[in-house]
Amino acid sequence: MTPVRGAEAAAHASGEPPRFVIDENAARLVRWLRLLGYDALYLPGVGDAALVELAREQGRILLTRDRGIMARRPVARGEARALLLDSDDTWRQLEQVASLLREAPRPAPFTRCAACNGLLEPRPVEAARPHVPPFIAATHRSFMQCAQCARYYWRGSHWQRVTARLAGLNLGAAHRPPAEPFRGEPSA
């Protein structure tokens, strides 16, 4: 079995963090990769051939549970990069991807919208106030907003749970500091 076709090379070649496109059969991986800061496209309903073409065209790594994808010509030839995920378990999948990324440049975590893949931008509490629950506005000073879907994010209990979970991934020592709004701010 050759689970990785070109994916390792992609992870090391450029100075940029690798970007992904995720097959429908690995949908639960999308949110976690975005939380880690990776550009992770998810296009439900798009066929295998189009996903492979997108991976080739945009230099993305296609993550899939589908062996058939690995046999497609552009993947077999190394023109499109794909990783065959060994497990149906989301956490095992994330660990497999993480092992591939250990030497690759990493994005800052919590810089991308988990819902739509848009980039997050810092917002002061005044801007966030009309859009978040009053308790949250009263207890948090810095917020992030998705530039694409306008969803607000803040450092609450969910953020802490996610951070603890992601810390369990061995992503190697090269770790860029977290984005500005999450620096030195105690959570509610």
Ligand SMILES: [Zn+2]
């Ligand atoms: Zn968004």
